[in-house]
Amino acid sequence: MIIVCWRWVAPGDDARWGGVSSADSSALELALRLRESQPHHEPVHVITLGPPGAEQALRTALAAGADAATRIDAPVALQSSVTAAAIAGAIADLGDGLIDGSAGPTRLNWVICGDYSEDRGSGSTPAFIAADLDIAQALGLVAVDIGSVDGSDASTAAMTLFATRRLDGGRRERLEISAPAVISIEGSLMRLRRSSPMAELAAQQTTIAVIAGPNGPVDTPQELRAYRPRPRVLAAPAGDTTLDRVRSITGADQQNHHASETVELEPAAAAARVLEALRERGYLD
Amino acid sequence: MADTTTGTTPLSATVATASAATFDVIVVGAGPAGSCAATVLARAGHRVALLERGAFPGAKNMYGGVIYPRILDRLHPQWWEQVPIQRWITRRSTMVMTETRALTIDFRSEAWGEPPYNGATAYRPDFDHWLADQAVAAGAHLLNATTAVGLLRDADQRIVGVRTDRPDGDLWASTVIACDGVNSFIAKEAGLHEELDPANYTLGVKETLALPRSVIEERFGVRDRHGVDIEILGGTSGVNGGGFLYTNLDTLAVGAVLKLPALAAQQTRPEEIIGRLKAHPAIAPLVEGGEIVEYSAHVIPEAGRSMMPTLTTDRLLVTGDAAAMCLAAGIWLEGVNFAMASGMAAGETVAEALASGDTSARGLGGYERRLRDSFVLADHDKLRRAPGLVLSDRVQHQYPEMITGVVERMFRVDNPEPKPGLRRILREERRAAGVRIRDLARDAWIGFRSFG
Numbered sequence: 001m002i003i004v005c006w007r008w009v010a011p012g013d014d015a016r017w018g019g020v021s022s023a024d025s026s027a028l029e030l031a032l033r034l035r036e037s038q039p040h041h042e043p044v045h046v047i048t049l050g051p052p053g054a055e056q057a058l059r060t061a062l063a064a065g066a067d068a069a070t071r072i073d074a075p076v077a078l079q080s081s082v083t084a085a086a087i088a089g090a091i092a093d094l095g096d097g098l099i100d101g102s103a104g105p106t107r108l109n110w111v112i113c114g115d116y117s118e119d120r121g122s123g124s125t126p127a128f129i130a131a132d133l134d135i136a137q138a139l140g141l142v143a144v145d146i147g148s149v150d151g152s153d154a155s156t157a158a159m160t161l162f163a164t165r166r167l168d169g170g171r172r173e174r175l176e177i178s179a180p181a182v183i184s185i186e187g188s189l190m191r192l193r194r195s196s197p198m199a200e201l202a203a204q205q206t207t208i209a210v211i212a213g214p215n216g217p218v219d220t221p222q223e224l225r226a227y228r229p230r231p232r233v234l235a236a237p238a239g240d241t242t243l244d245r246v247r248s249i250t251g252a253d254q255q256n257h258h259a260s261e262t263v264e265l266e267p268a269a270a271a272a273r274v275l276e277a278l279r280e281r282g283y284l285d
Numbered sequence: 286m287a288d289t290t291t292g293t294t295p296l297s298a299t300v301a302t303a304s305a306a307t308f309d310v311i312v313v314g315a316g317p318a319g320s321c322a323a324t325v326l327a328r329a330g331h332r333v334a335l336l337e338r339g340a341f342p343g344a345k346n347m348y349g350g351v352i353y354p355r356i357l358d359r360l361h362p363q364w365w366e367q368v369p370i371q372r373w374i375t376r377r378s379t380m381v382m383t384e385t386r387a388l389t390i391d392f393r394s395e396a397w398g399e400p401p402y403n404g405a406t407a408y409r410p411d412f413d414h415w416l417a418d419q420a421v422a423a424g425a426h427l428l429n430a431t432t433a434v435g436l437l438r439d440a441d442q443r444i445v446g447v448r449t450d451r452p453d454g455d456l457w458a459s460t461v462i463a464c465d466g467v468n469s470f471i472a473k474e475a476g477l478h479e480e481l482d483p484a485n486y487t488l489g490v491k492e493t494l495a496l497p498r499s500v501i502e503e504r505f506g507v508r509d510r511h512g513v514d515i516e517i518l519g520g521t522s523g524v525n526g527g528g529f530l531y532t533n534l535d536t537l538a539v540g541a542v543l544k545l546p547a548l549a550a551q552q553t554r555p556e557e558i559i560g561r562l563k564a565h566p567a568i569a570p571l572v573e574g575g576e577i578v579e580y581s582a583h584v585i586p587e588a589g590r591s592m593m594p595t596l597t598t599d600r601l602l603v604t605g606d607a608a609a610m611c612l613a614a615g616i617w618l619e620g621v622n623f624a625m626a627s628g629m630a631a632g633e634t635v636a637e638a639l640a641s642g643d644t645s646a647r648g649l650g651g652y653e654r655r656l657r658d659s660f661v662l663a664d665h666d667k668l669r670r671a672p673g674l675v676l677s678d679r680v681q682h683q684y685p686e687m688i689t690g691v692v693e694r695m696f697r698v699d700n701p702e703p704k705p706g707l708r709r710i711l712r713e714e715r716r717a718a719g720v721r722i723r724d725l726a727r728d729a730w731i732g733f734r735s736f737g
């Protein structure tokens with residue numbers, strides 16, 4: 001089974017303008033393509049959390065080809081860890097043994113999320129879902145090699161997926177991901193197919209499962225302020241000529257102390273090195 | 286099948302065999318006309334598809350802001366208990382202005398603030414959405430985000446459905462109702478519109494300004510959900526047209542309707558014209574401090590009866606703005622009520638034609654008869670010459686000068702000079718504005734015939 005998680009957002013709480021991000025749309029398209037790349041029919045189930053107005057988005061998903069949809073009745077503004085727990089609970093409730101694969105042919109392979117939501121959250125919900133389900137995660141994927149899915153027999157084959165993940169500084173990371181795993185993908189990856197009019201009309205008649213979700217706690221909206229770095233007192237630059245002073249300010253001809261470094265360390269030592277570097281550069285007091 | 290991967294769908298398609306119709310009727314466009322047509326047909330038990338290119342009905346639609354919904358009495362009795370309005374219009378002003386002067390005729394009626402009401406300001410995403418909901422409740426199949434891109438015809442060139450921009454998007458039906466608004470693509474494709482003449486169109490532009498509810502009520506002298514409608518002649522920076530200012534609950538709609546060739550000739554940007562209107566001494570205190578929350582523009586079929594296309598052909602009817610039924614005659618700017626009435630008439634006619642099994646032009650003949658028996662064509666016939674008159678150079682430029690000049694002289698105290706007589710003022714102001722008696726008499730006659 002492939003689960004797609006959609007974060008439905010309605011600006012101004014007006015459901016008419018509600019929708020999901022292009023990353024979320026992209027997640028459903030990936031699920032549908034993964035399903036189509038296999039000889040057997042692997043069900044795609046879309047889950048969203050929100051008020052009844054969110055069902056319109058789920059109907060779009062059904063019209064595009066999702067097999068089933070669930071709405072968790074809860075406020076959209078829940079904290080992402082709470083949202084994730086509700087979604088993980090809903091997934092677990094879809095069937096005994098779904099996650100550990102002991103249920104036979106329908107086992108959970110992928111939970112696919114968008115990398116960002118319409119309201120630009122932190123993108124942390126997928127990570128929380130993975131933690132709650134205790135399965136692997138690969139977040140922020142910019143490319144997925146669909147042809148790489150090895151799923152000739154869903155009940156036995158270990159499903160793997162090759163994907164590219166965005167790292168800081170324009171770097172990329174190639175990953176081999178084994179199911180079950182939570183992945184999140186960027187909106188540029190693919191565009192959700194449009195459905196036929198008749199599929200859309202059929203989807204309008206489909207029943208959407210609704211389960212009760214938690215009522216809180218909700219994310220308290222943070223006050224938005226312009227970014228202002230902490231002030232630092234700088235001594236006047238040394239030098240007799242303008243050029244000297246510019247050199248001294250820019251450090252143009254000095255050795256760069258903050259050059260990046262590449263280290264290969266055990267996780268604990270790597271974390272310690274990161275902290276040390278942050279402290280050296282004055283980011284941590 | 287449409288090539289959905291590249292989006293290069295042929296505009297019109299001939300299909301060899303008319304496959305079984307998916308629907309009895311396809312209504313293109315879920316504006317006021319389309320939703321009323323679909324409601325009537327669905328209630329009559331027909332399978333109706335209502336296609337809307339916007340994300341939901343009304344999502345993309347704009348207009349000035351006042352609806353006259355009495356025509357809904359028949360379709361939705363007690364509509365006022367449900368229809369999502371902003372304010373009931375209880376004050377109606379007509380303002381004639383020059384750069385420095387303004388004459389306002391201000392009328393107020395408390396009766397317009399009680400059922401069955403008269404007019405109301407409403408937002409189109411609210412109103413159109415509500416109206417389409419009624420069609421869906423009646424059983425119509427609403428397809429949002431679906432654009433009709435062509436008519437389907439069988440080997441005998443009979444219309445058998447509509448092609449949409451979606452994959453597997455061909456929809457079949459024995460009748461199509463074009464409710465797709467101004468510049469109707471469907472009516473054009475069916476060959477019902479003659480050559481388009483830009484002189485028949487005006488450009489409507491509008492700013493929505495946010496102000497606190499209490500400020501609006503104080504400035505405009507209204508309470509509760511009562512509101513004001515101001516129509517303005519002469520406030521459009523010399524471009525032939527008209528201005529308007531309407532009150533919503535906590536926004537104002539201020540805008541202008543501008544004759545296209547005049548606008549092009551003058552090389553002025555429409556937003557500049559709104560800007561100058563807002564700066565006019567008669568308007569500035571009303572709109573001051575309003576924050577622009579929206580700017581929108583839309584074309585209006587202005588020429589009324591003289592630009593209407595053929596309304597009926599085999600298996601196709603044209604309604605509302607698609608048929609240029611908007612009444613834009615100066616002190617009146619009404620299109621939504623005309624659209625709703627023509628949509629209802631189309632729905633009733635098609636229901637009748639389906640029952641008798643004849644949806645040819647002859648079978649659909651009842652449409653034009655219904656329109657003629659109602660205000661739709663009656664008003665248009667009567668006001669046939671009004672748009673031309675109202676948009677003429679004299680009414681636009683010379684008469685405002687003359688009228689406000691007369692009133693200024695009437696109320697000006699020129700002591701030690703004695704008061705001049707009205708006759709003298711009229712003569713002098715007419716000459717000063719360059720108005721010839723012959724033209725004045727002719728315009729008065731046309732005006733009397735139209736509005737009288």
Ligand SMILES: Cc1cc2nc3c(=O)[nH]c(=O)nc-3n(C[C@H](O)[C@H](O)[C@H](O)COP(=O)(O)OP(=O)(O)OC[C@H]3O[C@@H](n4cnc5c(N)ncnc54)[C@H](O)[C@@H]3O)c2cc1C
Nearest residue numbers: 314316317318338348349350351433466489605606620621
């Ligand atoms: C600036 C301005 C001010 C106005 N002020 C007023 C006023 O105060 N009061 C008043 O009564 N009238 C006013 N009008 C006129 C009024 O807006 C129109 O007459 C009225 O909306 C016409 O209704 P309709 O249903 O015929 O068309 P529309 O309201 O234009 O509806 C057409 C619908 O069809 C859809 N559509 C179009 N093409 C397709 C397609 N190919 N496939 C699928 N769907 C399609 C559109 O998205 C739209 O929803 C004003 C107009 C303008 C521009």
